[in-house]
Amino acid sequence: MDDTQQDESLPFDEFPRPTFEAWQVAAVESLGGKPLDKLTTPTYEGIPLQPLYRREDTASIAAAHTVPGQAPYLRGAHAAGYVERPWAIAQELAYGRPAAFNQALRFDLEHGQTAVNLLLDGPTRAGKDPDAAQPGEVGRGGVSLASVEDVAVALKGVDLAAVPLFVRAGTVALPLLALLVAHLRRAGRPVSDLHGCLEDDPLGVLAHEGALPLSLARAYDEMAQLTLWAAHHAPRLATVAVHTYPYHNAGANAVQELAFALATGVAYVRALTRREVDVNVAAAHLRFDFAVGGNFFMEIAKLRAARLLWAQAVAAFGGNDDAQRMRLHARTARRNKTAVDPYANMLRVTTEALAAAVGGVESLHVSPFDEPIRPPDDFSRRIARNVQVILQEEAHLTEVIDPAGGAYAVEALTDQLAREAWALFQEVEHKGGMAEALKDGLAQSRIAAVADQRAANLAKRRDVVVGANQFANPNELDPLVDETDYEALHRERAAQISTYRTHDDDAGPLSAHVTALERLADMMVAPPETMVETAIAAALSGASLGEITRTLRLNDSARPTIVPVSLKRASEPFEALRNKAAGYTAAHGAHPRLFLANLGPPRQHKARADFAQGFFEVGGFEVLTNNGFPTPEAAAAAALKSGAPAVVICSTDETYPDVVPPLAEAIRAQAPETVIILAGRPAEQVEALKATGVDEFIYFGADCLALNEWLIERISA
Template sequence: MAPETQETVQRTPLFDMFAPATYEEWRAAAEKTLKGAPFEKRLITKTYEQILLQPIYNAGDIADLPHINSLPGFAPFVRDTRILGPLVERWQVAQELPYPTTTEVRQALQADLPRGLTALNLPLDQATRLGIDPDSAAPTQVGMGGVSLATLDDARRLLTDLDLSRLSLAINTGAQAMPVATLLLIAAEEQGLNPSQLHGWLGADPLGALAADGSLPGSLDRCYDLLAEWTRWAIAYAPHVRTIVVSSHVYHNSGAHAVQELGCALATGVAYLRAMQERGLSVNEVAPRIQFTCSVGSQFFLEVARLRAARMLWARIVSAFDGDDTAQRMHLHVRTSAWTKTRYDVYNNMLRATGEAMAAVMGGAQSIHISHFDEAWGLPDEFSRRIARNLHIILQEECNFFRLIDPPGGSWAVEKLTDEIAAKAWEFFQAIERQGGMAAALQAGMPQAAIAATRAERFDAIAHRREVIVGVNMYPNLNEKLPEVRQIDHVQLHTARAVDLRHARETRADDVCQSALIELAQQRTMTAALAAGRAGATLGEMSCALVAADSAAPQVTPLPAHRAAEQFEALRATADAYTARTGRRPSVFLANMGPISQHKARADFATNFFAAGGFAVIGNDGFATVEEAAAAALAANAEIVTICSTDETYPDIVPALTHAIKSQRPETTVVLAGYPTDFIDMYRAAGIDEFIHLRANCYETLARLQRLKGVAD
């Protein structure tokens, strides 16, 4: 090549060598490859949020978006609330420690703090969140979901040798914060720690508690009064502690899609802003003390866009309340989804959590909990904690994600999705506002009904296997070894905690304590709460004093927690129980007809189909004649026989083979793989009991067969 020619080539920008293609030209080429199939049906995907995911995006899709030229650290904060994103301050490694006793939590902290944990993410058990002492609670409430915290001794055991000036707090106290905060503040004070040294969040979420439990320990007004008092005290004495939590986990875990979850979070945040303003606090005092926590699911780009949209919409809301730039900055904690985690093939949960954690990082989360892979079974062990914790470290140190500020920013797809999610979440938020706000909407059942509809849609897609859960409704492994289950003996724990409470009451000056509780009931201040705590009052006693002489507590329909895999897991569990009871797994014999090329596709389909319900599938390389197939099927002694071949061969095979089997064993269920529409009636008349095919409801079919064959009651 001549020197001048080489220089010319080197100076030519790479893409200038190719003629640019318009969207219309690309679409024409794409439609040609579809060979007549509708473009909209094959290449455009409708999400549960009713967003149409396009196969390709271009610059025109984002040209008119108002946020597109914004910068990190500047309103509307879509790109991050910090100018340098995670470069200066990495996301907190805020792993939940869901153990039922303070001793077990301490053991986990001692193991995990030297190995990367940077926050005390402390889930509280149901009794603690409801403000009930464990000896007054139902046994199932004690240790359910987290630690039982009821006495000052509990708080002392928890915080022994912990440097809370360096360890960030991450504690959602439920409907009331003051009793929990009182115990922890006194224990920290005894270790020489000033409240001004604390940071993170130690806050209440009354509306989230109402949605989850269906009731509150007191009236919503009283909960707001106490929240305002705790916030006012923290502004004066613990300025780095956020006191109000907006948690949307309850909506996510009930099956809500991203728009519904975000809309509920925004409406809850607005309710808290209004309630605190009514009690004398300004928006610039309140908004910086609100901690948002949400779950991130499996739809990677949608979830990244949702987190970006959340910051943008919250900034819009706080601005409408005349909040300044500092007040408009959302504090965002993310946990990877509990909805997506499975009990079977649990190591796949590591992969699910990895994708979800990456979405949280790229969406700008400031602290993250990554699910333990065995979360759906019960308490994590050291191994599952280590894997989840190390994923943070890998994302930071090996992937260098902390060096990236809003990495998807400018992406045509992500920016367009951010705008679409923001618009739809705003619509859902406005629908809640038209109900009178979040509390009124919950009492009217509006969010519950909308989320129930989405949950039903999700379960239907999973049942039909349009939504795939690897290892559960597709590609199940019936030979897997299930993990060791670490569950709580609630009765034993309840008894032990009752002993702890009796000891706490016996060793205090009861007259002093009762006097302090009377003072607390009259004043309902943090000063009075701290005095009661120092006098030995328990969490339940303080909670009762704070809601004394209160009006009736609200009652709503609670949002039930679910997981995507639970229906198919129930089928597997039923089949496993049958196997343990009878000594043999319920079985399906595949009557594969003809050479492998003729039956393989449907045989593979049938194997996957039945294994999802816990059925053992007996395969083979195919039979040349009906007689051979019938003899083999009868010899296998299987409860179900499934015929696998092609639609073209079925007219000659199905009637004869079905008759040969049922004439010898009438109770055998004969299934046909496929759904040859023109012959359905004929095959049913010949004795076919079920048809399995791509459009079949796999879950309902398997449940029906389990009942028919005595596997299920």
């Protein structure tokens, strides 16, 4: 291209610029005169999605006109975005044994993973050694760690200077740090190599579990001690995390998720600054972990709004620009994943991962498709990991700074979300903060209201979960199962920690072990730096995680209990239907069957027959269909011959008055217990049709869940 061509301007002014008003007129015409509101989409956030967004929608949004890396960080925490710092591929590995975790981790780090994301099992998160846990708890959902040796096995061959370490520590971040630092010192590795986050999150644990194993005051004391120690010894290691997973997976909308995350972060900064941690240090050691769901643009806007809101909150504390920078991790949500037709989860996580990347996360976990069912296998781990690799290496998202920047829809949604979330956050603050909002049930009740709306829409199939409440696969292979023997795992780990405590060798003599625990108890009122170092010394001497945790919390005050948020995957009620159908099959030697009495040619019955088939296949029914019958008598004879305990009549409203009475009468005469259902619900005919023998009606908007539950109970009686 020569210089003349480069300077030549394109004469776009020859085209008339349409006005918004002209577009509105054309849109109304295309709707046949219906109001333009028909093109808006309602959301659970109460923020309707508009059919068109324009420059005017973002002109007054100041943050939208900033640049990446500039406070309030709407457009990203770093100026060069992923071009300079690609997000970390931080896949969780839910294996119970330290050796199994290590084997999977080392393989995955060689095949695309770029961070260690360590999930702990329930007993470890609660500060219990395996022999103090209940059978079935150990190793479920995460690795069991109880000693320095366990940490050494789990992290064998992993260079913690090269990869960040994220540990969802619950309320045992300080005891876990003691084991981790003891491991590094034994190995002769500098503690300053540590970077990532230990994810101390007592309010998140309280929301999820309904109880804490220590008082909030003691939890905040440990948080402050941990943070001050890390600021001095491992300045790149964050120590506190705000997890939104409990709220998201309980059904919260994006406004609630943002508000409760912000309120939790503010509670932590407030608690730390009251314990002599500088606000800039406190904010720099805090990370936010968001769940990302399937509402693509809303999720992008949520992550952008989170950065904006956090910058605003930290600024109110007097934090500097760097302290206002949010450290942001995300994982794909559990709420919308299915145990039935689980391979569809691969598709769900792909859009969620893309939303997270476009939203500007710094690290990300993409769920393996079998996450609702079992620990991942090699195949499911590889597929999940490669979703991220493809987004980085093939979709080239790491070559773009702020992919969503300037998109009118995203910027407008971000602004609306931020305003609504800030208002709810202020309401929480007026209640006394996030802890009080959990204690008095404010958070739970707000989430439950949205969760109830979601459940009702799922039951009536206004919201679709493919494979669960719509488009069920009647030929699905045998379901995946978790084959882990948790009882054996509990016995194995309990024996290991018992041996560890009593074994006397150069690494940890029993006398030194006891002395270290006594010293730890004596140092309960020591300065924070000494407190953490004493815990590390106890770990080096052979103290277990459970022993360190118990000693730290001697003489603790009352421990809070609340009603936890209710966690349930969206598809669980429909999966329960399938289980009932499987129980019927086991008891009767055949699937629950349902016959379609299709009347007339295909054009007369097919639409409703297809609807009926899909309606009942989600309940696990074997649907017997056909090309239609010329007369009600022929349909009745075929229905009786099939032996199906339920029949669905499919035809048109116009034909029902003539065909339903003789068909129902013929069936009732020979099989009076047969359930008769009508596809459709002609309002003016309902009572008359019931009088002829129709038991129920199915139609768009009918409660699919309730009707399937009623039918399987009816034919099982």
